[in-house]
Amino acid sequence: MGIDYYGILQIPRNSADLDIKKAYRNLALEFKKELLDNPEANQIFSLIGEAYDVLSHPLRRAIFDQYGEEGLKKGVPMVDGCFPAYHYHGDPLATYKDFFGTTSPYADLLDVLSNPPLLCELADGTKCLRKKQEPIKHPLHLTLHEVYFGGVKKMKIHRLVFTNDERTVTEVKEKILNVPIKPGIKAKTEIVFPDEGDQNPATIPADVVFIIEDRPHETFVRDGDNLVMTVSVSLEDALLGTTVTVKTIDHRVIRVPITDVISPGYEKIVENEGMPKLEDYPEKGNLIIRFNVAFPTYLPKTCKEIFRKGFHLCKLEGGGIQHEVINKMVLADKILRVVPDEQIPFVIRHY
Template structure:
């Protein structure tokens, strides 16, 4: 009979798909080699982890499970035909059977010689089973409290496991967009002047690809061109499909670039409006003033006021704010006045003010 896959997963022979997934999930997290320290413990965990993956791969597939139930491990790996295959499978069953994984994922195994069952890489099974779990998977987080290092990045599995190199936490810490596509995030910080005028930027990002010939992970650079419309708001996103890392499951991540606004020394933005604080003296607040400020597009804007201004008072200038999608519309400029009072007055000055006021 060889290995008892049911016993390895701790399930009964009539186990259904959901219970099978729960059993694999629990044991795979428990026996993942990255959770075990010391050469001896890690080696034992690798063996156990490989057995768990193999058992799950077989029992999750209807065809392989039927063959295993009838012929055992030897019959399965020796190429015994499926029970309902008849003479057409006399030379062994064909490669390419699929079995369902976590979250509706489909796993595929193949045999190099066209005969029998060769267990898939346990790393691939693990990564595909947990893909899309997100940052809210408490079981996964508690299993790797120090952060998941990634397969093969700091420890080589001695049981013939594949090496995913530097994929590391990219496989598991990646985000997914609302459409379920795996994505890697970057930011594009721009000055308020650049956003005001609009600009085109080139962003070089590093990506990991799997070499088709060697199967190894190679790192390359990709240049993304980002066109920022005048007046775009911080938080605007630019999506570049299939421009990120190529994952072991064959999926290629999207790159999502988020526009960020750098702090400005003079202006602050509120939607389409711009705000500025202008310092004026007590005399200017009482008798009026004329001042010139520089706008974000480099113009000189003259501001005058001849009325009495209270501390904190605001004055609005229409269409001197940020551009909008409509080329003929702009936000407003809101000027807030900060009145600077003198630190002290002489007795003569006080007397003069009393007479005036």
């Protein structure tokens, strides 16, 4: 004969769902307490959990009522298929927590005893529970210069404050909050000033929260700890090389030579010229230079011929290192086109 789940919960077979819950609650509280002193109670506690798991589920209960424990755990055929074999997960504390919402059903009561809620007394003498107001959030836009060096940002707020000892009358007053800015502070960082909202006898003042946002910069965009800038260059510079002059956030001027051919997606990385790393100060991220290549709107026929010859030579050489051949052809053409007055003088010797 199989297990009688109704007998375990000590209820009749025609019990309502509420009766099942009441029975489980009483038995679970009783035997969970005994678990501390009697290891054998664990088996009973597990059977109580399994009984509730079956009888609180309408379909499982219907299968059990008709086929008993054996049919429930072997599976039975149904009109739309087969009811799968039931197996209890074996963790009565999980069932307990699912029922009570916690492993201790008295947790809320104990919390109230250790941390009693704050009460307020109204003008008519009645008392009410004081709830904390919702946080007041303000965006704090910082320049990259402010993020780079850090410091203190002074923010002015206006709020209601008590003006009498009875804490019943309020008026608007101004307050300056000093917001600490660490070098390299991340965007979306929240800086909280607790209880700096309006004072009210019936509520707890709200927290004032400043959310860091980057103010747009004319040259740089912040990407994590890196700084990204985009430079426009001519096709000639893209092929032959150039030098990019960068005015850094800390007021220096650096010159970055570009000796590679600037191809689509090419980036020049300058190490240690980015933003300070918040968690590893004074280390810095990198400067990433990206490029927009400005193509000429018109190309003379002679220039086309030079490029055509260069690509043709590349094909003859197997198609490799085209940009080097193009560079040599363009340089040769420039030398041949120098005006006579700009040519290097030479001496004719007679023997």
